[in-house]
Amino acid sequence: MLAATGGLLTVTAGTAEAAVTSASPVFQRTFYANTTFSGTPRKTDCDSVIDQNWGAGAPATGLPSNDFGVRWTVTRDFGSGGPFQFAAEARDGIRVYLDGVRKIDLWKNVSTSQTKTANVTVPSGSHTLRIDYVNWTGAANVKFTYKPRTSADADKVKPLTPSGTSLSYSSYSAKFSWAANKELDLAGYRVYRRLKGSAYPPEPLATTTSTSYTDTTLPKTGATYYYEVRAFDRAGNESAGTADMALTTADRTAPAAPKGVEKNWAMGNVENVSLFWDGNTEPDLAGYRVYRSIGKPVAVTPANLVSGSTPVSGPGFREALPQTGDWYYYVVTAVDIHGNESAPSGATNEFMTQDRTPPAETALNARAEESEAGITLTWDASEATSEDFVGYRVYRSSAPRTEGKTRELVGEHVRGTSFTDRTATPGTTYHYWVVAADEAGCQGAPSVDMEMHAQGNTTAPPAVSGLTVTPSENGVSLSWEASDDPGLDHYKILRGRLVDGKWAYKPLLDPGNFQPWKFTGTRHHDLTTAHGEQVRYAVIAVDLYGNALTPEGGATTAEVTELDLRPDADATPAATGAPLTTLGAQSYGDHGWISWISSPEADESGHRPTGLNVYRWNPDTHVFDKLNATPLPREDGGYWDAAMPQGTTSFYRVTVVFDDGTETGATQTAVAAD
Structure with missing residues (x-):
């Protein structure tokens, strides 16, 4: 299978006919199910940075977690070459080669990372780096970098002389x-x-990181000037100069820049603009050129020229503005009969427009197909692009687009060339189309109408694998391996208890809506009190059509006995019951809230309750510690335990105190803190 992920090409096992090309300086990475790099690689992809930590797991699907090898190769042009630093770090073995010559050799099974740095002189031109990494046993991690040594005492190699020079005037x-x-x-x-006839000065005309330089300081004298460029590196080494490039300047005097242009302005959105300025007085004046752009300063370039190839004869100009939602600015130059053009005038104030221009992007050759993942729409990348393009919109309707029926937006801000509708109802016929949108909400030309009948399926995803359940003082931690079912939508977790010799299951509920929790990750901690109860968990993969296995029908289950942190049986106050209608406990951050409803108003002897006492079990001393110094008022309805232990289960007992000083037995509650 051939797959594109993050712009990198990947080939999995079984597709030897598909070639992977990694553009330099990206590494081509191959995975082997052995430490000798023999046989056909299990996987090939591209890797821009060698910095992986696989831990004790396998580096990729289909590979073992031990006794595997990974090889990175890249061929790139190093220019003039010079001194480099190769840095390697790995558990277990790593070898680094330059053009087949080994430069770093750390080749043994280790339990901790080993590192090595090598100073290497790289010759000029193109060379091949190869990094071999093997893991024999245990955790696996690898890192490799290469960079030039740029200190002046280390690097004495001059850059190559730049090539491909060109000069225009x-x-x-x-x-x-x-x-x-x-x-x-x-x-x-x-x-x-x-200047022709003189030597190059010791100081450069300009220093730049670009590959071009525009010299605007040339005198207009008709003299001949020569140019050369030299490359320099971070160590201060400078290349030889390029061959001389010559030009002869024009001898011209341009008109003065027009005045009064900056006085032009308008209020609100503008569809048509009229500009006026003071006329120039040069006797050889040919006219004016008008330039427009969506930013300041307005560049005097052919791309921004809006007045045409023939100069405007008088001091005025009118045109209809593009309705793109941009703010437009104008400048004007004066041109004489010799073709000399003045400096630009001052810029106008902004002319605001409303964006009515649709984006240029079009979803061409759109097609649709259904798979277990849903209905996937695919189209070709658009050759035309727009700066304000925000993505494609995907519409769905029960009728063709041309009939104007109610449409449903099922996808928005789609930047790629595909979209999968995972909400289609099986047995329903839909019409889809794709259209580009810009920042203003303008939409481009729609794609073809794609009719699809959603078949759906009734096949449940396979049982998840690798389920582990681990009890702790504040609940049970679950983890499982990710399902590779293409139609996977979420996981659900069931918690089961034995009832009359049979397992009875209930789903874990989402605390946000008290509906069955939809899990998308592969880990969860079930925050529950540690009562020492035997429970069984089922983790079930659910696809987008709701298909799922059951615990009785093959879903993965695992039994666990919770830790037992309950108080001692003879602990006091005894849990013989207090006259309370309800008692509960909840964890809020690092605080606990013990809440109650007190009843009745008096006991059988007519004594009235005056308050309540709250006790918390201390597992270190095996005593219930009283948390309040004096009885708590009944009307408070609860008690904040600011010192509630974290990461464990706390057991509380609450008693009622009557006006004769007697204290009842206790009612017990418990809470698990995160």
Whole structure:
């Protein structure tokens, strides 16, 4: 099977015909079910960073947790090369090779991570790194990095001379470009300029990390200038200069920048704009050029020119604004008959528009199919893109889109090229279509209408595996392996007790809505008091159609006996019962709330209750500690235990005190604190 995950290509076992290509500098990673890297890899994918900790588990599905090997390879251009630092850390073995030559060798079964750093000189050009890692037994982790050594005393290697230079001259500016160097320690480039007949100065004209530089400081004298660029690294080494590139400047005097443009403004949303400015007085004036952009400053570029190739003859300009929801700004330049263009004018105030422009993205070649995961819609990536695109919307209807029936939005902000509808009702026919949306809510052209009859299924996901249940002082911890059923929606957990010799189950309830809890992870701690009871848990995978096994029908179950933290049988006050209608206990953060409803108003002798005493079992001293100094008022309805022990079960006993000083027996309650 071929799968794309996070932009990386993965090939699992059984698909040897599918090739994996990892673009440099990404590593190609192969997994082996042995420590000799022999046979066909069980899995191949791409890995941008070698930093994994698999613990005691397997590194991937289908591989063992011990006696496995992982190999990373990458071939990349190191430019001029130079001194590098290779750093390795692993449990168990790791070997690092450069062009087949071993540079690091830590090859033994260890229980703790071993590390090693090697200083390596990498020659110039392309070279291959290979990292072999094996785990024989126990926990597995591996990390490898390589980086240039950039101190001046270590790195004496100059960068390669930049290549691919080009020089152009436009609007009295020179744009000097070159191809990027491949050095990993490259710090940037220095651009030099000299006048014909003179040498290059010691100081550069400009320093940049870009691969181009636009020189706007050239005099307009008709003189010839030469350019070269040199690369430099973080150690201060500088390459040789490139071959001279020459240009001759134009000898022109541009008109003055038009004035008064910045006075133009309008209120509210604008559909049409009219600009006016003061006229220039140059005798060789040919006209004006008007530029527009959605930000300031407005760049005087062909892309922003809105007045056309022929200059505007007078000091005014009108046009309809694109209704894109942007704020537009204008500048104006003056042009003479020789083609000289002035500096731009001041920018206008903003002209606001309302976004009525749909996004350019289109879901082409859309198709639909049903699987256990639901109804999946797939389409081709759009060649056209929009800056304000926020994602595709997926609509569903009981009738074709063209009939205008009620539609249902089932997917929104979909950035990829697929969407799975997991809410389709089996036995229902749906029509789907996909449409792009932008930030303003404008929608583009819809995809084709896709008719699908939801078949659904009645097959329950298989029983989960790896279920473990572990008792603790405040409940039972459960963990299980993730189900690989493609239609999995959630898990549910049942807690069973023996009733008349049979297991009776109840689902764990979501405390937010008191409905059966839908679990999406593979761990849960059942916070329950430790009464020493024998219970049985069932963890059941449920698919999107509600199909699920039962404990009697093959679902995975596990029995556990809770820890028994109950008080001693002869502890006092004795749990013979207090005159209370209800008694309960709850945990709120690090506090406990013991609540009651007291009854009756008087005992058989006519003595009236005056208060209550609250006791908490101390498992260290085997005594019930009294928590209140004086009897608590009945009307309080409860007691805050600010010192309630955490991570365990606390047992409380509450007694009633009458006006003759007598104290009743106790009623017991318990609470488990997280």
